[in-house]
Amino acid sequence: MRASNMTKLILLLSIVWLASSPRIAFSLDGDSESGERIYLKRCGGCHGVDGDGLGPGSERLVPPPRDFTSGMFKIMSTAFDGYIPQDQDIYEMIRIGMPGTAMPGWEDILDEQEMWDLVAYIKIFPGFDEETAGPAVEYGEPIPSSAESIEKGRELFLQDDRCSECHGKDGKGDAIKRLLGDNGERTWPRNLTKPWTFRHSNDQKDVFTRISVGIPGTQMPSFADPGSKKMLSVEDRWHVANYVKSLAKIVRVVNPENTVIKSLRVEGSVPAEVDDEIWEQAIPSSFFLVPQIIAKDRHFTPSNDTITVRSVFSADEIAILLEWDDRTESLPGDEDAQKIADPEVLYQDMVSIQLPITVPEGMEKPYFVKGDTENPVNLWQWASRTTTESQNTSLVKAAGFGTETELATNSLAASGAYENGTWRVIFNRNLTTESIDDLQIQEGIFIPIAFSAWDGSNGESGTKNTLTTWYWIILESESTALPCIGALIALFLVIGLEMLWLRNSARRRDPAT
Numbered sequence: 084m085r086a087s088n089m090t091k092l093i094l095l096l097s098i099v100w101l102a103s104s105p106r107i108a109f110s111l112d113g114d115s116e117s118g119e120r121i122y123l124k125r126c127g128g129c130h131g132v133d134g135d136g137l138g139p140g141s142e143r144l145v146p147p148p149r150d151f152t153s154g155m156f157k158i159m160s161t162a163f164d165g166y167i168p169q170d171q172d173i174y175e176m177i178r179i180g181m182p183g184t185a186m187p188g189w190e191d192i193l194d195e196q197e198m199w200d201l202v203a204y205i206k207i208f209p210g211f212d213e214e215t216a217g218p219a220v221e222y223g224e225p226i227p228s229s230a231e232s233i234e235k236g237r238e239l240f241l242q243d244d245r246c247s248e249c250h251g252k253d254g255k256g257d258a259i260k261r262l263l264g265d266n267g268e269r270t271w272p273r274n275l276t277k278p279w280t281f282r283h284s285n286d287q288k289d290v291f292t293r294i295s296v297g298i299p300g301t302q303m304p305s306f307a308d309p310g311s312k313k314m315l316s317v318e319d320r321w322h323v324a325n326y327v328k329s330l331a332k333i334v335r336v337v338n339p340e341n342t343v344i345k346s347l348r349v350e351g352s353v354p355a356e357v358d359d360e361i362w363e364q365a366i367p368s369s370f371f372l373v374p375q376i377i378a379k380d381r382h383f384t385p386s387n388d389t390i391t392v393r394s395v396f397s398a399d400e401i402a403i404l405l406e407w408d409d410r411t412e413s414l415p416g417d418e419d420a421q422k423i424a425d426p427e428v429l430y431q432d433m434v435s436i437q438l439p440i441t442v443p444e445g446m447e448k449p450y451f452v453k454g455d456t457e458n459p460v461n462l463w464q465w466a467s468r469t470t471t472e473s474q475n476t477s478l479v480k481a482a483g484f485g486t487e488t489e490l491a492t493n494s495l496a497a498s499g500a501y502e503n504g505t506w507r508v509i510f511n512r513n514l515t516t517e518s519i520d521d522l523q524i525q526e527g528i529f530i531p532i533a534f535s536a537w538d539g540s541n542g543e544s545g546t547k548n549t550l551t552t553w554y555w556i557i558l559e560s561e562s563t564a565l566p567c568i569g570a571l572i573a574l575f576l577v578i579g580l581e582m583l584w585l586r587n588s589a590r591r592r593d594p595a596t
């Protein structure tokens with residue numbers, strides 16, 4: 084190959100490499116005048132025309148839109164004692180937004196140049212256009228993830244309670260600490276097993292950056308600060324990042340396409356304990372819990388966000404296992420729970436399963452919150468009371484909000500176990516009962532099912548709770564025939580629309596932290 088061809092090839096290869104490498108984005112020169120025009124149209128509504136965070140859309144947003152004049156940036160890669168973010172940090176924030184807050188990502192709406200123009204403009208509010216940012220964090224040589232690195236990271240995470248002090252022993256954010264942000268607002272250490280709740284991402288490099296810089300404005304500290312007794316070397320920070328990354332609980336990730344819980348047939352009797360081995364065979368299905376905002380009192384600051392369901396059945400019984408993360412056991416009288424309760428009134432943790440009393444024909448379903456007069460529902464409820472087991476369980480009939488009547492529990496029983504930030508609650512019932520107010524459970528048909536949860540230490544009780552829309556449960560007999568495809572498509576459409584509506588209204592009213 085001739086030299087010039089060689090050069091061309093190398094050039095071509097580097098272009099291909101750069102184009103295919105998503106981490107490398109070149110900083111473009113931003114034009115702040117163009118940035119101002121875009122800002123007034125797209126950002127001022129929340130961040131205010133003067134950048135003070137007081138736009139008309141800022142009301143009731145938790146957390147509130149940033150006041151740019153304060154010069155505080157949470158997600159940045161400037162080495163620990165610097166306070167000015169790298170331009171690239173602001174750019175990335177505008178591009179992908181801040182999940183879990185009202186801050187949207189703009190990459191589908193604005194082009195690269197427009198986003199750089201915004202970077203140039205936003206820097207004017209705190210006067211950062213006149214200053215230079217300090218150096219970015221030193222990354223050294225990244226250490227690839229491996230079993231050893233993860234184990235090393237786990238030791239460092241737990242050593243002197245370095246991270247577990249706030250994030251809990253298993254990283255579920257369940258340490259007993261009352262944390263406040265710089266503006267006095269309540270904040271929670273992230274549940275590191277749920278990467279979808281991260282404000283930025285759980286990429287190894289991003290976690291490394293957060294560990295190195297901390298999250299300004301919150302109590303998440305920098306572990307590159309030489310003044311800190313818990314400081315970590317660059318190498319150790321990579322190990323911890325690998326450990327954090329390894330915590331993501333894949334089985335509890337919501338798959339929006341899965342709308343059916345498959346109950347597994349077992350020989351003999353169904354388990355009555357949450358840690359029975361049989362649960363490992365049952366297929367887990369996870370669903371989003373969204374705050375209840377339809378009836379008063381509405382709920383805007385939920386803490387529970389997903390619930391995982393498994394089920395098995397025998398010739399005459401069914402068992403349903405519910406699992407969700409919750410920072411506290413919320414037992415009234417429990418001092419630990421009281422310490423972080425918000426507000427300081429402490430309610431119980433609760434969970435309920437909602438089922439129609441009569442399985443509807445075709446695609447009809449009862450109103451999804453507590454049913455309606457024509458389609459009453461059963462609520463199987465469990466509460467974290469300390470008193471006798473039987474009082475933990477209740478059976479309720481409802482035909483709309485405020486119509487709840489308590490029934491005799493008949494064969495319904497429930498029990499719960501709390502461990503390291505996770506509740507697991509099991510419900511057992513006979514498939515059929517004598518009562519006309521009970522759902523009679525049959526094999527091989529799609530039965531609508533929905534869930535609600537209450538986090539007592541988060542002030543949740545009554546209508547202040549989180550819930551799912553309707554899904555389906557099916558007891559799979561050998562001969563279970565699939566419903567015809569047309570019906571299935573209609574069914575998914577309905578669920579999709581309901582979910583969309585619920586989530587949109589949640590977002591419109593008040594995005595939660």
Ligand code: HEC
Binds near residue numbers: 127156187189
């Ligand atoms: C719907 C309201 C809303 C709109 C519209 C909005 N933001 Fe935000 N933005 C927020 C909220 C809320 C936060 C603060 C989150 C926090 O403090 O955790 C935020 C934070 C930010 C931050 C700070 C990030 C950090 O690392 O601390 C930047 C930068 C930002 N927004 C830029 C923009 C730009 C540029 C636009 C317009 C293209 C825009 N925002 C539009 C709500 C909004």
Ligand code: HEC
Binds near residue numbers: 248281282303306327
């Ligand atoms: C003093 C309490 C405290 C300690 C100690 C602490 N964190 Fe945090 N951490 C927090 C808080 C609070 C947040 C959430 C901040 C917010 O409101 O966004 C957080 C957030 C995070 C996040 C989320 C980043 C994102 O994108 O959302 C990660 C990752 C994290 N911490 C890792 C660690 C690791 C690893 C350690 C130990 C090396 C550690 N933290 C030590 C309080 C702490």
